[in-house]
Amino acid sequence: MALRHFGAAAAVALTVGMSASPAWAVTEIQWWHAMTGANNDVIVKLATDFNASQADYKVIPTYKGNYPDTMNAGIAAFRAGNAPHIMQVFEVGTATMMAATGAVKPVYKLMAEAGEKFDPKIYLPAITGYYSTSKGEMLSFPFNSSSTVMWVNLDELKKANVEIPKTWPETFEAAKKLKAAGHDTCGFSGSWVTWVNLEQLSAWHNVPLASKANGLDGFDTVLEFNGPLQVKHLETLVELQKTKTYDYAGRTNTGEGRFTSGECPIYLTSSAFFGNVKAQAKFNFTAVPMPYYPDVKGAPQNSIIGGASLWVMGGKPAAEYKGVAKFLTFLSDTDRQVYIHKASGYLPITKAAYAKAKADGFYKDQPYLETPLLELTNKEPTENSRGLRLGNMVQLRDVWSEEIEQALAGKKTAKQALDAAVERGNTMLRQFEKTAVK
C-alpha cells in the first residue's frame, strides 16, 4: 500500500518536473561562492536585484563551502562536465585558474564576444592588476577585495601610554610596553602568517617574493623571499615569540578572536576583519597601514590585495555567456559597488565607486575603512607589488607556514627556515609548471 503511494507520488513528481523545465524561457546562470553570514546576504541580494532588473536571465547563487572547498567543487564539477558559469575563487587560486586554458573564459574575451560595453580603465588598477595578464587583459572579475591592515585597540594603547606605531621598530617597542602593561600573553600578533609576514612584507618594501614579477610574467618563476629583509623580520619575530611580546596565532584567521577579546592589542590581518571587529569589540579601535622598516629605501611601496574574484568557466553556450556578461556589467555599476563596499567592508573595485563613497563622507566617521585603499594606491605598483601568481599557492602557503612555525618554535634559525621554505616551494612550482597547460 505504502509502496504504491510512493510510486504514484514519484510518477507525479516526475511528470511535473519534466513538464516544468522546458516551460521557462529564462536562462539560468549558476554562481558558486564561498561567502557566509552578512556577506552571503550581500550575494543573495545582488542576485535577486539582478533577476528583478531583467527577465531573460536568472542568477542562482549557491554556497559551496570555504574558499578551497568552493574551488575544489568547481574543479570536480568541471571534470564531470557540469561546471557552474561563475565561480568565486580566492586570490591564491589565480595561477591555478589562469593555467587552465579552456577550463576558464577570460573576462575580457567574454565581454568582447558578448558585445557588452567594457572599459578596463574604470577599475582600480591596484585591484584588477592582480587578476590581469601583464598586458592588462582582465582574466577574472574582482569581487571581494581586501588588504592587510594593522588593527589597533585604542583603549589599551592609551592605558599603556603608547602612540599608534608607524614603523616595525615602533611596533616592537609598543608591543614591549603593552606586554609590560599587562598583556603578558600577547603584545601583538596577526593572522595569515605568510600573507602578512612574507607576501605583504615583500610588496610593501618593494622586494621580490619570487622572480618574473612574482610569477606574473611566467610559470618558470623562482621563489626569492629568503633575502635579508624577510630573514631579519622573521628573526625579530622569533626573538619576540620567546617572551610572547609577539605570539603566533596560527596559519589562517582562527586567532582573530584574540584581538576582539582584547588579549592582543595590536593585530595584523585583513581589512575584511572589520565586520567582526565592529560586532564584537567592546573598545575603541582603528585600522592603520601596515608598519614598515624605515631603513629600507622607498618603503612603504604599496600593498597587494587579498580576497577573491569571479571566474567565468569555459565551454558554455554563447547565449549563457551573454547573461554572465550582463551580470558583470550590473556588478560594475557605481551605486552597486558603493553598496557592496558599505555592506561588506570589502573594497570598491571601480574608481567612480571609491570617489562616490568618499564624497558621501563614508570615511569621515570610519577612516579605517579607507586604510586598505590608501595602502593599495600608495604608490604606482612595481614588479614586486603588482600581485602574485604562483601555482599551488594554497599548499605553498602551508609549506611556508610549516617552516615559519619551526623557526618560531626554535627548531630552526630564521635563515634556515626561509631557505627551506624557498627550496620546498620551488620544487612545488616546478611540479606545477610540468602540469600547467602550455
Added chain:
Amino acid sequence: MQKQAIFQSRLLPYALVAPQLAIVLIFFYWPALQAVIQSFLLQDAFGLSTTFVWFENYIDLFRDPSYFEAIVRTFFFSFAIAVSSLSFALLLAVMADKPLRGSMLYRTLLIWPYAVAPPVVGVLWIFMLHPSLGVLSRYLRGLGVDWNPLLDGDQAAALIILAAAWKQISYNFLFFLAGLQAIPKSVFEAAAIDGARPMRRFWTVTFPLLSPTIFFLLVVNIVYAFFDTFGIIDTMTRGGPGTSTVTLVYKVYSDGLLGGNLGSSAAQSVILMVMVIVLTGIQFRFVERKVTY
C-alpha cells in the same frame, strides 16, 4: 555442516546478491581502479593535460624524506590511539559490567560520544585546549605547563591522539561490554572458589576470554586511526605546527586537493590501500586463527 542450497532456481541467488555487488563495484572497485590509473598519470587539476609517467609518482614519493616521516608518524599515532583508547575503554567496560544501580544510564552515557562527528570532536577539543581561549589550557598554565600546541609539535600530536582516542572509546566500550557479558558467570565463580582475587581473575580469566574482541578492536582501531582521524586533524591542526601532525591520509588530501598534485595523491592512496589490505589479511589469516576461544 549442512550447506545444501535451498534455492529452486540457479539464478535466484545471483539476482539476490546483485544489488550488493553492484554497490560494491560502483562505490569501491571503480574508484579504487580510478586511483590506480591516476597514480600513473601526471595531470593538472582540471584534467586538461595528461601525461602517462609510469611509476614516476611512486618513485618521487619514495625519494621524499617527508613521506617516510609521515609513515612513521602515522604508525606511531595509530599505535598510541589504539592502545590508549582500548585500555581506557576496557577499564570502563569492566566497571560498567558490575551490577550497579543505574548501570543502563552509565552505559548509554558512555556510548554517546560515538555519535559525534570527527570534525565536531576537533572543534570541541579546540575550545577546551586552545592556547588563549581554552578552558583546560588555563588550568594547564596554572600548573606551570607552557601549553602552546600552535608551536609545540609534541603537544599538537598529543592533542590529536587525545581527541582521536576519546572519540573511539565509546565504540570499544560497546564491544568490550558485549564481550564481557558473553563470558559465562560460572567461569568467574569457579575462579573465585579457587581463591583467585579480582585482579588475578581479570588477567587469567577475563582477559584471555576477551582476546578475540581485543584483536578485532585492535585492527578496527588502527584502521580508524589511519583514516578517520582526518577530520580531527583538519579542524585542529591542519597538519601543523611544522609537519608534526601530517599523517598519510592528511598528506593525500593536502597534496591532492590543496596542492593539485593528483598523481602523487593517487599514488599515496594506492599505497594506503595496500597497507589496509595487508592489515586486514593479517586479521583474517593470522589473528582469527590464533585467538583462543
